[in-house]
Amino acid sequence: MTFEPVLIGFTCNWCSYRAADLAGTSRTKYPPNIRLVRLMCSGRLDPTFVLKALAEGADGVLITGCHPGECHYLEQNYKALRRYHLLRRTLQSLGIEAERVKLVWASASEGLQLAEAIRQFTEEIRALGPLRWNARPELRSEDAPLEAVP
Amino acid sequence: MNRITIDPITRLEGHGKIEIFLDEQGEVANAYLQIPELRGFEQFVVGRPVEEMPQITNRICGVCPEAHHMAAAKAIDAVYSVTPPPTARKLRELLYSAFYVTDHTTHFFALGGPDFIMGPDAPVAERNILGVIHKVGLEIGKQVIQARKYGHRVIKIIGGRKIHPATAIPGGMTKCLSEEERQEIETMGRWAVDFAQFALGLFDEVVLGNPEYRDLILSDIYTHRTYYIGLVDAENRVNFYDGMVSVVSPEGERIGKYAPDEYREWIAERVEPWTYLKFPYLKKIGWKGFVDGADSGVYCATPLSRLNASDGMATPLAQEQYERFFETLGGKPVHHRLATHWARLIELLYAAERWVELATDPEITSPKVHTVPTATPSEGVGIVEAPRGTLTHHYWTDERGIVTKANLIVGTTNNYAPISMSITKAARAFIRAGEVVTEGLLNRIEMAFRLYDPCMSCATHSLPGQMPLEVVIRDARGEPVEKLRQFC
Amino acid sequence: MSKPKFSMYWGASCGGCDIAVLNIHEKILEVDETFEIVLWPVAVDAKYADVEALPDGDITLTLFNGGIRNEENEHMARLLRRKSQILVAFGSCASEGCVPALANLYPRERLFETVYAGPTTENPEGRRPLERAAVPEGELHLPKFYPTLRTLDEVVEVDYIIPGCPPESHQIAAVLDVVFAALRGEAELPPKGSVLGAGISTVCEECPRKRDVKKIRAFRRIQDGPADPEICLLEQGILCAGPATRDGCGALCPLAGAACIGCYGPSEGVVDYGARLMSAVASVIDSRDPEEIERILDGIPDPAGAFYRFNLAGSLLRRGR
Ligand code: SF4
Ligand code: SF4
Ligand code: SF4
Ligand code: FES
Numbered sequence: 002m003t004f005e006p007v008l009i010g011f012t013c014n015w016c017s018y019r020a021a022d023l024a025g026t027s028r029t030k031y032p033p034n035i036r037l038v039r040l041m042c043s044g045r046l047d048p049t050f051v052l053k054a055l056a057e058g059a060d061g062v063l064i065t066g067c068h069p070g071e072c073h074y075l076e077q078n079y080k081a082l083r084r085y086h087l088l089r090r091t092l093q094s095l096g097i098e099a100e101r102v103k104l105v106w107a108s109a110s111e112g113l114q115l116a117e118a119i120r121q122f123t124e125e126i127r128a129l130g131p132l133r134w135n136a137r138p139e140l141r142s143e144d145a146p147l148e149a150v151p
Numbered sequence: 152m153n154r155i156t157i158d159p160i161t162r163l164e165g166h167g168k169i170e171i172f173l174d175e176q177g178e179v180a181n182a183y184l185q186i187p188e189l190r191g192f193e194q195f196v197v198g199r200p201v202e203e204m205p206q207i208t209n210r211i212c213g214v215c216p217e218a219h220h221m222a223a224a225k226a227i228d229a230v231y232s233v234t235p236p237p238t239a240r241k242l243r244e245l246l247y248s249a250f251y252v253t254d255h256t257t258h259f260f261a262l263g264g265p266d267f268i269m270g271p272d273a274p275v276a277e278r279n280i281l282g283v284i285h286k287v288g289l290e291i292g293k294q295v296i297q298a299r300k301y302g303h304r305v306i307k308i309i310g311g312r313k314i315h316p317a318t319a320i321p322g323g324m325t326k327c328l329s330e331e332e333r334q335e336i337e338t339m340g341r342w343a344v345d346f347a348q349f350a351l352g353l354f355d356e357v358v359l360g361n362p363e364y365r366d367l368i369l370s371d372i373y374t375h376r377t378y379y380i381g382l383v384d385a386e387n388r389v390n391f392y393d394g395m396v397s398v399v400s401p402e403g404e405r406i407g408k409y410a411p412d413e414y415r416e417w418i419a420e421r422v423e424p425w426t427y428l429k430f431p432y433l434k435k436i437g438w439k440g441f442v443d444g445a446d447s448g449v450y451c452a453t454p455l456s457r458l459n460a461s462d463g464m465a466t467p468l469a470q471e472q473y474e475r476f477f478e479t480l481g482g483k484p485v486h487h488r489l490a491t492h493w494a495r496l497i498e499l500l501y502a503a504e505r506w507v508e509l510a511t512d513p514e515i516t517s518p519k520v521h522t523v524p525t526a527t528p529s530e531g532v533g534i535v536e537a538p539r540g541t542l543t544h545h546y547w548t549d550e551r552g553i554v555t556k557a558n559l560i561v562g563t564t565n566n567y568a569p570i571s572m573s574i575t576k577a578a579r580a581f582i583r584a585g586e587v588v589t590e591g592l593l594n595r596i597e598m599a600f601r602l603y604d605p606c607m608s609c610a611t612h613s614l615p616g617q618m619p620l621e622v623v624i625r626d627a628r629g630e631p632v633e634k635l636r637q638f639c
Numbered sequence: 640m641s642k643p644k645f646s647m648y649w650g651a652s653c654g655g656c657d658i659a660v661l662n663i664h665e666k667i668l669e670v671d672e673t674f675e676i677v678l679w680p681v682a683v684d685a686k687y688a689d690v691e692a693l694p695d696g697d698i699t700l701t702l703f704n705g706g707i708r709n710e711e712n713e714h715m716a717r718l719l720r721r722k723s724q725i726l727v728a729f730g731s732c733a734s735e736g737c738v739p740a741l742a743n744l745y746p747r748e749r750l751f752e753t754v755y756a757g758p759t760t761e762n763p764e765g766r767r768p769l770e771r772a773a774v775p776e777g778e779l780h781l782p783k784f785y786p787t788l789r790t791l792d793e794v795v796e797v798d799y800i801i802p803g804c805p806p807e808s809h810q811i812a813a814v815l816d817v818v819f820a821a822l823r824g825e826a827e828l829p830p831k832g833s834v835l836g837a838g839i840s841t842v843c844e845e846c847p848r849k850r851d852v853k854k855i856r857a858f859r860r861i862q863d864g865p866a867d868p869e870i871c872l873l874e875q876g877i878l879c880a881g882p883a884t885r886d887g888c889g890a891l892c893p894l895a896g897a898a899c900i901g902c903y904g905p906s907e908g909v910v911d912y913g914a915r916l917m918s919a920v921a922s923v924i925d926s927r928d929p930e931e932i933e934r935i936l937d938g939i940p941d942p943a944g945a946f947y948r949f950n951l952a953g954s955l956l957r958r959g960r
């Protein structure tokens with residue numbers, strides 16, 4: 002069976018969500034693997050959302066926001082930027098490839114670029130393989146002992 | 152033939168168990184003390200910044216977190232090749248002395264001492280702190296609580312928290328001592344000296360004054376001729392916080408002293424498949440099994456061991472007691488394990504005296520409590536004497552000071568082999584030709600390991616000082632015919 | 640009328656939680672007066688057999704400390720759940736895994752390898768502890784060591800949580816007062832699932848250090864130089880877990896010049912402790928430049944430990960399984 006990555010995209014309402022919309026209406030194809038979740042601004046992105054997505058089965062998380070200097074709430078996308086960098090390091094430190102989370106800037110008019118970014122991310126995650134958190138062999142020894150206890 | 156198992160009720164319960172096997176004649180063939188717990192600190196400290204070790208390794212044991220805090224503090228100083236200012240060093244030792252007072256007090260009055268004060272044959276229900284209070288008076292109970300409170304107060308003032316202190320860092324401490332705090336600590340320390348003397352007086356009266364108990368102390372059942380180790384200062388006097396580890400033979404001869412970073416030349420550990428805990432032994436002598444004598448690498452690290460391994464105590468009142476101890480018991484070394492209780496009280500007095508010395512040290516309130524480390528971190532060993540034995544922390548780090556490897560040899564673990572031997576010996580003495588004095592057996596075996604004040608929290612990270620035991624006596628077909636159980 | 644029953648038990652624990660309860664001093668006598676203590680290994684003589692013989696739900700209150708690391712811990716957790724009306728996850732180990740749960744970052748075999756082939760271990764035969772080991776006289780058994788450490792609520796249903804490593808004694812006393820009052824019919828027990836013996840805010844709220852929302856351009860380690868005794872540690876670049884950690888201790892560590900390391904667990908409403916702390920830490924960084932941000936973050940050498948020191952077993956991604 003081929004592996005189809007499950008991706009979650011957290012998109013800013015003002016830019017990238019519209020870009021995605023645009024991509025949709027202009028029939029620019031982007032892979033169906035991604036499910037977009039709209040935020041009012043990338044600054045709203047709580048690292049919890051990302052962790053939750055990964056914990057509940059996503060293989061990768063894409064975060065999108067307005068280009069630097071274009072955030073409707075001024076500085077908020079820089080906040081997202083800092084969180085993103087920190088989050089990637091923490092994931093790495095927890096044994097999860099940092100590449101599973103990616104930040105992309107896209108303005109409302111950049112539907113094509115966004116579609117391309119999604120396609121690229123999908124391929125990157127496809128190459129990484131499934132996160133399959135529950136089944137990570139280095140976490141669990143094969144003789145699953147928990148079942149041994151009634 | 153009977154098979155005897157001293158076992159938790161099922162193998163799923165309790166944190167330690169003893170199995171005794173009988174031979175065809177009904178004599179004890181062997182006894183095993185199994186430790187069923189492991190937490191793996193040596194592995195999961197890897198990757199952590201080394202300055203966190205005093206706080207992370209604290210969590211090995213809530214009974215003696217201070218010991219881990221201090222061993223770790225010394226190891227991280229060594230990792231950064233940094234010498235803390237004298238005041239920081241003294242503050243650590245002051246905290247540690249106060250901790251010894253609480254810890255030894257708890258053991259003598261609540262855990263081990265009741266065997267003596269109440270008598271080894273007193274009913275189980277009376278051999279506890281309440282029984283002691285009943286026998287020697289409520290006033291004493293209050294004093295015991297006071298001693299514990301005072302000790303914890305000092306730990307809180309210097310360490311920031313009562314359990315799991317927080318203030319030792321590479322190069323010193325995060326907090327200095329105010330004059331007001333110093334005064335409070337001094338007053339409490341003076342009280343502690345009186346209390347320690349009172350405890351020794353009680354021991355004189357109740358134990359030494361009773362020929363039956365004296366005989367018990369001197370009896371062969373509780374005697375083992377092993378090596379002894381303990382931390383000593385430059386004049387070979389007992390020290391809890393700093394110095395070199397002195398090693399003496401069963402004949403009482405000092406066969407060497409090692410600095411912390413030489414410990415690997417001296418100590419090795421053996422793995423047995425029937426327990427999660429390892430058995431340390433003297434590497435130079437070698438592992439010969441669970442046996443006494445100069446050819447066996449088994450050593451002991453307890454209050455008794457520290458007295459045996461040293462030439463005296465560094466404070467005047469404790470020194471007097473030290474001399475009396477060896478005079479009374481026939482010279483050095485003393486192999487009578489029950490004398491450990493007495494040795495513990497002498498250490499209690501030393502700790503209290505040291506508490507006052509440090510609290511009145513003119514440097515103790517200096518604000519200079521930290522030296523900023525400048526060297527590249529690499530590797531370091533820290534050794535302190537935990538109340539239950541020599542405690543060794545060894546860390547390796549990368550150049551950023553991130554732990555890459557760790558080795559811990561923990562207080563109680565040192566004594567795992569001697570404890571096992573004491574249990575076997577007591578079992579042999581009280582089980583003869585399949586005849587078992589059931590209640591007596593439990594009491595005597597308990598006494599055999601309780602004198603070590605074993606802390607399985609430290610050893611395995613699960614159980615503070617007490618061990619739930621059950622004796623199951625089985626007939627030849629392995630069917631239990633009688634069960635006895637208690638916490639000791 | 641017979642007294643309500645009380646028990647306290649340890650799983651994989653350091654014993655500090657038991658000591659913290661003993662340190663409530665006089666209150667212990669009230670516990671003794673109010674309850675019949677049916678099981679409390681550190682303090683009283685009792686028999687497991689007696690606990691097993693009790694009808695289900697017969698114990699009114701059980702405080703369970705320590706995590707679930709092996710078969711024996713799990714067995715006792717299940718037994719005490721069955722026998723108890725109120726089961727409390729007591730302390731950090733039972734409620735979120737605490738420091739020992741950092742072991743979940745490594746597979747079990749690595750733990751064994753490190754411990755049983757360590758620098759002072761002489762083990763040429765490569766021996767490991769075995770669940771069934773043959774000795775000359777017969778066979779000996781050990782409980783199974785699980786691949787990860789789990790919190791109590793991953794194994795059984797838990798009614799309340801009392802956080803802290805260990806919980807502060809005055810907080811324990813306060814919780815017991817509520818229980819005593821409830822037993823006398825003078826008060827209601829808090830709703831199930833509540834966190835007791837702590838606040839609903841953060842350690843920062845209790846911390847007297849001054850904050851002026853200053854941003855930093857570098858993190859530093861505690862040993863790197865003197866810290867100002869009055870200013871917020873985080874604003875001095877020292878990683879302090881105060882902003883994500885539940886209040887209740889009185890900010891003990893920052894008061895003693897040390898950073899809060901997070902032992903009281905997540906503050907109210909926080910789903911993932913580390914995520915919350917990451918947000919707080921990211922917000923003090925003074926930079927908009929990806930490269931500079933990376934350079935600043937180099938000052939946090941161990942993110943897993945820094946953000947999940949006490950909370951790994953309770954985290955979204957690394958809970959024990
Ligand atoms: S929560 Fe802390 S004090 Fe309690 S058992 Fe765990 S490590 Fe010990
Ligand atoms: S971050 Fe730490 S030092 Fe700063 S206010 Fe919060 S608890 Fe206090
Ligand atoms: S300051 Fe933080 S680490 Fe220290 S006791 Fe309070 S919650 Fe625990
Ligand atoms: S509004 Fe788009 S990132 Fe802030």
